[in-house]
Amino acid sequence: MDTPTEVLHRVFGYDSFRPGQQEIIDHVVDGGDALVLMPTGGGKSLCYQIPALVRPGVGVVVSPLIALMQDQVDALRALGVRAGFLNSTQDFDERQLVEAEFLAGELDLLYLAPERLRVEATTRLLTKGEISMFAIDEAHCVSQWGHDFRPDYLALSELSERWPQVPRIALTATATPATHAEISSRLGLDQARHFVAGFDRPNIHYRITAKSDPKRQLLDFLRTEHQGDSGIVYCLSRSSVEKIAAYLADNGIAAVPYHAGLDARTRAAHQARFLREDGLIVVATIAFGMGIDKPDVRFVAHLDLPKSVEGYYQETGRAGRDGQPATAWMAYGLQDVVQHRRMALEGDEAHRRRQVLHLDAMLALCETVGCRRVMLLDYFGQKGAEPCGNCDTCQTPPESWDGTIAAQKVLSTVLRLKRERGQKFGVGQVVDILLGKTTAKVLQHGHDSLTVFGVGTDLGNAEWHGVVRQLLAQGLLAVESDHGTLVLTDASADVLRGQREVPLRRDPVRPASRASRSSGASGASGAKGQPVAELPAEAAAAFERLRAWRGAVAKEQGVPAYVIFHDATLREIATLSPSSLAELSRVNGVGENKLAKYGEQVLEVLQATAEDS
Template sequence: MDTPSDVLHRVFGYDSFRAGQQEIIDHVVDGGDALVLMPTGGGKSLCYQIPALVRRGVGVVISPLIALMQDQVDALRALGVRAGFLNSTQGFDERQLVESEFLAGELDLLYLAPERLRLEATLRLLGKGDISVFAIDEAHCVAQWGHDFRPDYLELSKLRELWPDVPRIALTATATPATHAEISSRLGLDQARHFVAGFDRPNIHYRITAKSEPKRQLLEFLREEHQGDSGIVYCLSRSSVEKIAEFLNDNGIAAVPYHAGLDAATRAHHQARFLREDGLIVVATIAFGMGIDKPDVRFVAHLDLPKSVEGYYQETGRAGRDGLPATAWMAYGLQDVVQHRRMALEGDDAHRRRQVLHLDAMLALCETVSCRRVMLLDYFGQQGSQPCGNCDTCQTPPESWDGTVAAQKVLSAVWRLANERRQKFGVGQVVDILLGKKTAKVLQHGHDTLKVFGVGADLGNAEWHGVVRQLLAQGLLAVESDYGALVLTEASSAVLKGERQVLLRRDTLRPARAKVSSPAKGQAAAELPAEAAPVFERLRAWRAGVAKEQGVPAYVIFHDATLREIATRAPSSLSELSTVNGVGENKLAKYGEQVLETLQATT
């Protein structure tokens, strides 16, 4: 029987495991259950794929990613792994073929959508086969916080009852200590061994900027830092997705929309284009991205505030899976806070409390004057980290200022409207009153006679909006759910009485760019020796042709990191090529001669 190290080298083409992998793999190979928390790009899939190849039987992978199963199976087959899947996209004949392969022991890995385990036919099928391991991928789907929550995952706890001798491994890239405990409880893994890897993604540059003209800001970000790069732009609404995708295309940047309102065929086509084409941008709602294995996503941009730090970490984690520099960029403003505060008031008491906690943590990350990465890691229970030097607050430390008087002016205006006029208004009217603007609405309601009218001339319109945003973020103001009117909170009183100081962050509309940013031709070619750069581009062109011919994403052939190593080392024989990371036996036999011919053609 092969050892895990044998399989790692022979099948996957790597000489050594990444941090934490071998301990997890050895534990599962020995029959132990495991719950694994490991960041995106950390090599989670090997933690169940290798045990499935070492142990006798078929590894069954429970995955919610129906739209990606074909690509996952194609990638494994390219390595010589016998893989298949069963989901609702297949016809009867195709499902019957996979089922017969499973029963005959002709598969190494079988991917299933979680809802199939509710079918008696599926349980009967699995009961007739020889199963080596159950892997529950994207295990955070079991947690109530997740936008990807799938009730079918709650059924997976019965796997232990039905197959008590088959080890189970559940894996996720995102979990706070509370979510970790929820996954463990819901999946019946309290007695399993828990493996928690570090959550740090040091290659990602985190940056959050004050929102002014988001379309213009996004366009400048793309043109100045990520021209020609693949990336994802997240928006909150379907309408915004469509408008931003159209805007980018109108400005010469190839982009496609992705949201639940599009028909399934269009979504599948846009996803396939993103996986297979270089330099394409997907503008999407959070419906897109989970399980996307495209390693060369160079940026993830948010034009609206994510609902939680977990969601933000999941989404930004789709950048830079190849370990090369990538950017997580967000434009964040007052309306984001107002909208999310209103949304957080919906639902039952437990839901509201949960939403408010998630939002407060997200706002704290946005408004911090300290290292963003330290705050992220602290949120996920990884305390004691040092400032990273690779986020905007580290590279351009923001100024803070004593905003107590400014806060008192805002709170006083809200108080006077409510108590002297029995009225409630939104941000715009309050700011107009402070600035002393005699607008039609101000004059109509007689707000020009209020004592606070014109007391805010020391700040501009954008600055006052920033003050209100931060007061909302600090819980010193609240928003009513019906009309978005500003109201005071219990904490407001101490500020109005002068008993509490209010420190505010001074907004900078154009913070410094990342010190390491993508060149126009793509970050993957960066830091290559001068003589290796054209070789790398020639290898990418060869790979693109092969991928198009086979109808698979380019990374299924070879990752950029493998091509970079080939270009740098310039092997002259199959034996030398076999020592490159990512060149396993099957790929060596399938592509080795073509790679050597491509190298010879560049010399």
């Protein structure tokens, strides 16, 4: 048998492992169980793919990503790995062929959806073959505490009972200490070795901006920083997804919608376009993205507040999987807080308690005056990180101001409406009263006679909305679930009595937008604001020629372009300009199979570029 290092070089084309990978792989190869927490883009898949290739038998991978299994298998086959899958998208003949390959020992890896393991015919099949290991991908799906619970994952604890001698490895990119503990317990991995890699993604620039005109803000962000780049825009509702996708298309930006309300064929077509085309944007609900292995996603944008830090971290982690600079951008405002506070009141007591804790953590991340990356890492149990220098609060530190008097004015208005008039209103009416606006609604209810009418002219409309947003975030105001009206909380009294100070965040005025950070041959801002070196003119020309060649080959084969070669590999080829297959084989990402399949074509592209220069 080959060693893991030999497989890494021969199959995948790399000379060395990333930090943490080899220890995990050696442990599983030796027959040990493992629970792995590693950030998106950290190389989790190799941690089970290489043991499956080294150990005798077939590696069985349990994954919820039915829509992506074909692409996962295509990518492995391009490397010369014998891979197959079984899921509900196949007809009888296709399933029968894969089952025959499994029984004949003609597969290295078999991907299964978790619901397939609940079918007795599947378990009977697996008992007839030799299994090298079980991999449970996206293991956070087993946790009801996490953000993407899947009931079918609960049955995976039975794997150790049916196959006690077969090692298991469970992997996820998003797990707080509480989620980590639940994964371990539910999957029976308390006695396994737990590997927790750092959660930091230093190439991602985190930025959260105050929401004013979100569509226009998004358009400006794309035009000034990510013109022509691939990316994902997340919205909370299906209608928002449709409207934003249409808005971008109307403004000359290639964008398609993706949500559960679209028919399966349309969703599949839009996902396939995103994986196969350069520069396409998908506007989506959270129904899109888990398991997307597209390495050159240059940005993830949120136009609505995510429900949890885990969800936010996983969604933003879909950017920059190639290690190149990427942006996690969010527009966040008062209405986000109101809407989520209302949603958090729904369901049973346990559900409400979880939702409130998730929301409080997400709001704290949005409202912090400190480094956002430090807060993210702290949330996932990685304490003591230094400020990153590559998030908005590091690069443009916001000010903190004493908002106690402003808070008292807001709370007094809510109190007087209730006490003197027996009324409750939403944010707009409260702010109009503070500003002394004689609107029809104010006059209708006689609110111009309240003692608080007009006491807030020291701040503007947007500033008062910011104050209310932060009072909601701090739990000093609450929202009623029925009509979205404002009410006081138990903590409000201390502020009204002057027994508690209320520090507030003043959103900084942003400098002019930075230049575009294209994923092409041009320069880009890297971690801590350091630029990535530009390719020399000759290498840049070769890189673009190689990308065009790769695009044509991918289209001909009906696979995503990164299945042929990643951008990082093409950049290295363009820079080194190898003149022989032996030299090309030394490039990272050029394994044995790809060298044999594409080596001569790559050398021809380089030769043609040299002749034209």
